[in-house]
Amino acid sequence: MTFTADSRFHRQLIVFNGLLPSLLMVVDGWRGKLGANPVEFVTRATGVLTLVFLVLTLLVTPLRKLMGWNWLLKQRRLIGLYAFYYSVAHLLTYLIGDRDWQILTVAADVVKRPFIAVGMLSFLLMVPLAVTSTNAMIKRMGGKRWAQLHRLTYLITIGGVIHYYLIVKSDITYPLFFAVVTALLLGYRVWVSLAKAKSN
Amino acid sequence: MSGSSKIPSSEITPEETFLNRRFFMKSAVWAGSSVATAGLYRAFAPRPEVASVGSVIASVAEPAVQSVLAANEKINSFGEIAGYNNYYEFSTDKSEVADKARNFVTNPWAVEVGGLVQSPRTFDLEELLKMESVERTYRFRCVEGWSMVIPWVGFPLAKLLSKVQPMSQATHVAFETYYDLKQMPDAGSAGIDLPYVEGLRLDEAMHPLTLMATGLYGKTLPNQNGAPIRLVVPWKYGFKSIKSVVKITLTDKEPPTTWNLANPREYGFYSNVNPTVDHPRWSQARERRIGESGTRETFMFNGYAEQVASLYAGMDLQTHF
Numbered sequence: 012m013t014f015t016a017d018s019r020f021h022r023q024l025i026v027f028n029g030l031l032p033s034l035l036m037v038v039d040g041w042r043g044k045l046g047a048n049p050v051e052f053v054t055r056a057t058g059v060l061t062l063v064f065l066v067l068t069l070l071v072t073p074l075r076k077l078m079g080w081n082w083l084l085k086q087r088r089l090i091g092l093y094a095f096y097y098s099v100a101h102l103l104t105y106l107i108g109d110r111d112w113q114i115l116t117v118a119a120d121v122v123k124r125p126f127i128a129v130g131m132l133s134f135l136l137m138v139p140l141a142v143t144s145t146n147a148m149i150k151r152m153g154g155k156r157w158a159q160l161h162r163l164t165y166l167i168t169i170g171g172v173i174h175y176y177l178i179v180k181s182d183i184t185y186p187l188f189f190a191v192v193t194a195l196l197l198g199y200r201v202w203v204s205l206a207k208a209k210s211n
Numbered sequence: 212m213s214g215s216s217k218i219p220s221s222e223i224t225p226e227e228t229f230l231n232r233r234f235f236m237k238s239a240v241w242a243g244s245s246v247a248t249a250g251l252y253r254a255f256a257p258r259p260e261v262a263s264v265g266s267v268i269a270s271v272a273e274p275a276v277q278s279v280l281a282a283n284e285k286i287n288s289f290g291e292i293a294g295y296n297n298y299y300e301f302s303t304d305k306s307e308v309a310d311k312a313r314n315f316v317t318n319p320w321a322v323e324v325g326g327l328v329q330s331p332r333t334f335d336l337e338e339l340l341k342m343e344s345v346e347r348t349y350r351f352r353c354v355e356g357w358s359m360v361i362p363w364v365g366f367p368l369a370k371l372l373s374k375v376q377p378m379s380q381a382t383h384v385a386f387e388t389y390y391d392l393k394q395m396p397d398a399g400s401a402g403i404d405l406p407y408v409e410g411l412r413l414d415e416a417m418h419p420l421t422l423m424a425t426g427l428y429g430k431t432l433p434n435q436n437g438a439p440i441r442l443v444v445p446w447k448y449g450f451k452s453i454k455s456v457v458k459i460t461l462t463d464k465e466p467p468t469t470w471n472l473a474n475p476r477e478y479g480f481y482s483n484v485n486p487t488v489d490h491p492r493w494s495q496a497r498e499r500r501i502g503e504s505g506t507r508e509t510f511m512f513n514g515y516a517e518q519v520a521s522l523y524a525g526m527d528l529q530t531h532f
Binding site (some may be wrong): 120 | 236255256295298355357402493505
């Protein structure tokens with residue numbers, strides 16, 4: 012079996028590497044090595060990891076079309092589920108660490124602070140995508156409708172980048188990095204569809 | 212594989228070798244990807260704790276003006292105080308500042324004190340370190356919502372100002388941080404205009420709680436904490452306590468301040484700790500004390516209301532935030 016056909020191997024690799032940052036975080040937490048402000052670090056790390064996995068899902072299509080790496084398609088839902096996994100961790104860190112489980116204050120926070128609202132909305136939009144990530148759901152919805160629904164990823168990623176940009180105090184290096192990457196990946200899709208429209 | 216019968220049997224890879232090769236390739240991909248992922252995580256993870264490299268400063272405890280901590284408050288560890296710093300000239304990552312500031316040259320050093328004063332002059336570090344020092348344990352509340360308790364060593368700013376004799380028309384004091392792109396190569400991406408500048412009203416500057424700190428935990432300041440000399444104004448948000456001061460100027464108008472210039476809607480000139488005035492993007496009602504798991508209530512003027520509230524009598528603190 013060639014490397015590109017060994018999807019079981021791809022799956023194992025992605026499962027392990029996706030889990031690894033959270034495992035290291037747990038180990039660091041256990042040893043008290045999460046720095047002076049562990050809540051801040053875990054919040055930022057899980058947020059950034061959510062964005063990383065969202066961007067990776069958006070990277071699949073360009074890599075297939077430009078490099079011919081079609082084997083990546085089979086792993087895309089798994090990558091997307093990791094984005095969801097880290098967004099749940101991000102939300103839980105906020106609820107426990109920042110809000111002390113005072114769920115009622117969350118509503119006030121959402122209303123009062125645009126960056127919380129944007130983050131919360133992006134998270135809520137991820138829920139239907141995670142729920143419909145099974146083979147059975149694709150079958151039930153039909154491939155076309157399923158694909159349409161999962162284009163929400165575009166909005167979610169944009170929301171995630173805005174959420175990040177709105178919270179930094181002055182150094183916008185990292186949010187800008189994600190903004191540029193997201194713009195390139197979405198721009199590629201616009202460019203492809205424009206080129207297609209022209210040739211028709 | 213019947214079509215391959217023309218290949219001489221000597222060129223067919225034996226199954227065992229083929230499987231071995233695949234095993235090694237797979238192992239290599241496993242190892243490579245795990246190392247890359249873990250390495251990427253490590254690159255962004257908090258740095259290990261730092262140890263003190265300062266030298267001892269002779270100082271006396273001065274309980275009369277020292278703030279009294281509540282029974283449930285304890286002094287933060289040296290590692291916490293020296294390993295979690297906002298010093299944008301070196302890095303915007305608080306856990307990285309200690310490492311990035313390691314080779315910062317703070318000796319020789321001079322602080323130029325001038326403006327509306329009778330006898331302007333430059334103080335060199337040696338003279339500043341010889342000033343009679345006191346220990347002051349203060350709460351330190353960052354505008355970001357975290358706080359610490361820090362055992363500073365230093366002398367009241369009023370003592371330094373009395374040496375240059377402010378003129379009667381002086382109303383404010385302006386401060387400036389050392390700035391040098393050669394020593395601070397990452398300062399360009401800080402997102403704020405540098406050199407860092409701060410300011411106080413003259414009565415705030417003369418207040419006995421206002422300290423010029425030259426050390427903490429009985430030793431000279433670590434570079435990342437603003438060595439060799441910094442301002443400490445315990446009832447204001449941390450960014451008012453300007454680090455590595457090289458210039459102090461008495462003026463007759465409110466001086467520009469860095470965060471106010473960067474975002475006037477979010478950071479006012481006064482920036483007194485005030486749980487009733489939220490930062491536009493987050494609440495200031497509570498704070499995370501470094502080293503504690505939950506959050507605690509933020510006090511008016513950071514718990515120093517008794518000593519400083521009179522400075523702001525009659526002022527609307529919602530407008531003068």
